[in-house]
């Protein structure tokens with residue numbers, strides 16, 4: 001008789017699932033996930049990629065290295081503080097703890113004193129208002145895009161939304177503000193030219209058909225040269241005369257001015273200039289969780305809060321917890337990165353270079369994520385051979401450098417100082433690899 005087909009020696013599913021080594025390690029993984037891993041390994045053995053004798057150890061190793069979530073902590077060594085591909089703003093310690101606390105049953109809509117139902121996210125709302133004096137009220141929703149749709153739909157309700165052609169931003173991944181606004185039936189009324197829009201352009205467009213005027217921050221690009229735009233202060237009297245709400249979408253948006261980003265508009269200033277509603281994202285310069293905040297007139301906010309769309313884009317309990325803690329707790333990492341002390345940054349960079357044998361070069365960090373386009377945050381980086389980048393990304397934890405001009409650049413601006421040793425170890429390992 002010919003040799004027995006080796007595939008017959010592949011361990012059976014039951015015996016693999018019952019491996020004692022799997023019981024402890026597999027705690028944390030669902031039965032379905034473990035079974036999927038087992039089947040995957042058996043399949044490789046059937047295709048002859050693995051000897052039947054190696055199936056057991058391969059299953060044990062695969063289960064041991066599998067995590068319930070594929071999202072891992074990564075070290076951001078790009079110098080870009082709000083990096084969309086890396087999850088935008090990292091939470092402050094206070095916010096991260098708040099998320100864990102709120103992840104179970106929590107009093108998000110419950111008054112512990114009376115046992116009655118309470119307003120959802122009252123704490124986050126109060127913290128946002130305390131951080132932004134001048135706002136009568138605030139509505140927190142799922143993200144900035146949702147906030148814009150709720151605000152324009154709730155206020156304009158089928159009427160025209162006036163917006164400058166210079167502000168028809170694409171915010172990323174093919175999504176455009178104008179299309180977002182139109183998606184719920186509003187009619188766009190574009191005014192001005194790409195490079196220049198004047199108060200008169202708005203004047204001739206605003207009329208009985210106007211539902212609102214939107215002033216959107218050109219958050220991720222800059223038009224230079226022969227340009228003009230109408231400011232909130234210029235548009236306010238015009239809007240008031242016609243009784244038309246003025247909505248400012250700041251995108252990244254600071255709550256109050258920051259000397260490091262002198263050209264970045266802020267919520268308090270926009271309200272003071274006369275905007276009726278001001279929209280910002282929670283996870284850009286604010287440094288918190290994904291959220292959209294609409295600040296402004298109490299009557300309008302009340303109307304938006306009652307609109308069905310507000311329910312469709314409601315903020316989740318963990319985001320509400322994180323937002324409140326971002327505003328009341330320790331300094332958010334985005335704020336720390338943008339305000340990093342240059343001398344400290346330089347000495348940390350020099351130490352890393354000394355330890356691993358790289359060059360220190362000047363390197364500009366950025367706010368990123370659609371904030372302060374064109375604003376450079378001067379700093380330093382350690383320059384290493386380009387091939388180091390892939391090895392660093394493959395490490396545990398992955399370290400993500402900037403790859404530019406044939407080099408791997410490590411910028412420590414967005415690396416908490418406590419992670420310097422982690423980066424050092426990662427670079428040593430990456431450089432040791434043959």
Ligand SMILES: *Cc1c(COP(=O)(O)O)cnc(C)c1O
Pocket residue numbers: 143144145146148169171177216217218219220249250251252280281282283291292369370
């Ligand atoms: C980022 C941005 C948005 C979208 O906010 P998300 O929180 O990402 O949904 C809207 N408008 C502007 C101007 C932006 O920069």
